[in-house]
Amino acid sequence: MADFDTPELKEFPVIPLIHEGVMAHSKPFVAKEEFQEQLGFPGELVDNWEQVAIDKMGELTEKYRGFKVFLDSCVKCGACTDKCHYYLGTTDPKNMPVARQDLLRKVYRRNFTFAGKYFPKLVGAVDLTKEVLDDWYSYFHQCSQCRRCSVYCPYGIDTAEISMAAREIMDSVGVGQKYCNEIIGKVYKIGNNLGLPQPALADTLEGLEEDIEDETDVKVRLPLDEKGADVLVVTPSADFFAEPHVDGLIGYAKVFHEAGISWTLSSHASEAANFGMFIGSYENMRKVSLRIREAALDLGVKRIIMGECGHAWRVAYSFLNTLAGPFDFLDPNYPVPQHILEFTHDLIQRGALTLDKSANDDMRLTYHDSCNVARASRMGSKPGGQFTIPRDVIRASCNHFFDMPQDTIHDATYCCGGGGGLLTDDLMELRVKGALPRMEALKHVVEEHGVTHMAAICAICKSQFAKVMPYYGFTMDSIVSIHQLVSNAIVLGNKQ
Ligand code: SF4
Numbered sequence: 001m002a003d004f005d006t007p008e009l010k011e012f013p014v015i016p017l018i019h020e021g022v023m024a025h026s027k028p029f030v031a032k033e034e035f036q037e038q039l040g041f042p043g044e045l046v047d048n049w050e051q052v053a054i055d056k057m058g059e060l061t062e063k064y065r066g067f068k069v070f071l072d073s074c075v076k077c078g079a080c081t082d083k084c085h086y087y088l089g090t091t092d093p094k095n096m097p098v099a100r101q102d103l104l105r106k107v108y109r110r111n112f113t114f115a116g117k118y119f120p121k122l123v124g125a126v127d128l129t130k131e132v133l134d135d136w137y138s139y140f141h142q143c144s145q146c147r148r149c150s151v152y153c154p155y156g157i158d159t160a161e162i163s164m165a166a167r168e169i170m171d172s173v174g175v176g177q178k179y180c181n182e183i184i185g186k187v188y189k190i191g192n193n194l195g196l197p198q199p200a201l202a203d204t205l206e207g208l209e210e211d212i213e214d215e216t217d218v219k220v221r222l223p224l225d226e227k228g229a230d231v232l233v234v235t236p237s238a239d240f241f242a243e244p245h246v247d248g249l250i251g252y253a254k255v256f257h258e259a260g261i262s263w264t265l266s267s268h269a270s271e272a273a274n275f276g277m278f279i280g281s282y283e284n285m286r287k288v289s290l291r292i293r294e295a296a297l298d299l300g301v302k303r304i305i306m307g308e309c310g311h312a313w314r315v316a317y318s319f320l321n322t323l324a325g326p327f328d329f330l331d332p333n334y335p336v337p338q339h340i341l342e343f344t345h346d347l348i349q350r351g352a353l354t355l356d357k358s359a360n361d362d363m364r365l366t367y368h369d370s371c372n373v374a375r376a377s378r379m380g381s382k383p384g385g386q387f388t389i390p391r392d393v394i395r396a397s398c399n400h401f402f403d404m405p406q407d408t409i410h411d412a413t414y415c416c417g418g419g420g421g422l423l424t425d426d427l428m429e430l431r432v433k434g435a436l437p438r439m440e441a442l443k444h445v446v447e448e449h450g451v452t453h454m455a456a457i458c459a460i461c462k463s464q465f466a467k468v469m470p471y472y473g474f475t476m477d478s479i480v481s482i483h484q485l486v487s488n489a490i491v492l493g494n495k496q
């Protein structure tokens with residue numbers, strides 16, 4: 001399928017021996033001038049880029065206290081070295097979290113610490129050279145910002161924050177990543193990552209309504225731009241047509257139908273994803289988020305609910321109120337924002353939905369905790385709700401559920417391998433190799449419990465798994481949406 005070897009799935013996870021530089025060639029395509037400029041960055045590498053980069057680093061250490069603390073506090077204990085899926089899958093030592101951080105830390109030390117300025121060799125401080133910049137471009141695009149390493153670091157050092165800062169510095173000197181920056185541009189121009197304009201979106205939703213009616217004999221609506229609806233649903237644009245995402249969207253529509261709650265999608269905010277986070281750009285993250293506020297005000301809704309998307313939920317849960325608030329025009333009886341799983345879970349708890357679990361009896365399921373949901377957000381009112389709520393909804397919708405090994409789920413979950421702005425075909429080798437730990441855990445439940453399908457609540461995880469699972473001998477349709485399970489199980493017309 002591609003020009004690299006897929007790692008072998010082992011019976012038990014093995015910490016591999018290091019192979020220096022084996023992933024040095026892995027780099028995403030660089031963004032073209034026009035895409036850089038529309039995001040407010042220089043079109044190409046600026047003349048005095050070394051100074052611009054150092055100035056930006058200084059600015060970020062002032063602006064983000066965590067970034068500075070992380071750069072200052074690593075004691076090289078080594079606890080994080082074997083925790084990154086990209087190290088485990090590629091064996092390149094620069095994919096050990098501490099080594100990845102050090103690519104930036106050694107330049108920080110040289111320019112911002114006393115010891116680094118006067119005794120650079122003693123503290124491993126180096127000047128920023130083109131070679132160092134090339135290493136940054138390669139290895140800070142081999143971090144999916146999943147935060148797994150931070151769970152095991154005794155100081156809580158979060159490599160995700162360092163990789164976001166590194167990407168922001170690179171953008172500021174004119175070296176941005178094509179995939180993320182082009183996509184953010186599409187959101188500004190059209191409203192979503194896929195560049196799907198309003199008429200195409202309306203047409204797609206109409207087609208889905210017809211499909212549901214053909215299948216169930218019930219008219220279930222998927223409204224678009226409907227003023228006065230109670231709920232605005234903001235979902236990843238993959239939900240509008242790609243498998244298995246679209247089956248999840250059909251599930252949301254059936255839940256709203258059965259609950260008798262009016263809702264709408266918006267063509268202006270037709271994207272939950274916010275790639276501004278992946279490139280570490282607060283300004284771009286804010287600009288994307290403001291579209292949700294504008295749509296909510298324009299449509300006059302009372303609530304905002306986010307669809308199944310991992311990093312979108314992280315941005316929404318952690319930052320939406322500060323980026324685009326205050327949301328004092330919404331109904332204060334509901335959290336702002338709410339996750340679609342919190343919504344469905346609440347209805348199930350109150351007996352407002354009838355679910356026939358046997359409709360999913362052709363599947364034996366496991367669940368992949370998406371890293372942004374697991375380690376950077378919460379759900380519901382109780383600690384750990386982000387782990388229990390999705391599992392409760394799966395268990396309410398199917399008879400056969402089995403968790404993967406404990407050290408690969410909840411806050412120890414492994415990234416799918418395609419998060420953090422790396423879901424692009426120019427990084428296919430990295431994506432396949434980075435999926436190794438999750439594939440090993442999946443193999444375990446396949447062999448122990450006859451698991452046939454894995455559910456997820458993140459558009460990136462679903463797309464990534466559909467693409468990389470065949471490399472490991474699983475079929476691409478073994479990944480499903482949780483609301484796809486709800487959609488199969490829900491008995492329509494049962495509640496008044
Ligand atoms: S944040 Fe995730 S991808 Fe990045 S270094 Fe840590 S474990 Fe690896």
Ligand code: SF4
Nearest residue numbers: 074075077078080153
């Ligand atoms: S676990 Fe934390 S302190 Fe230890 S080496 Fe890794 S980043 Fe440094």
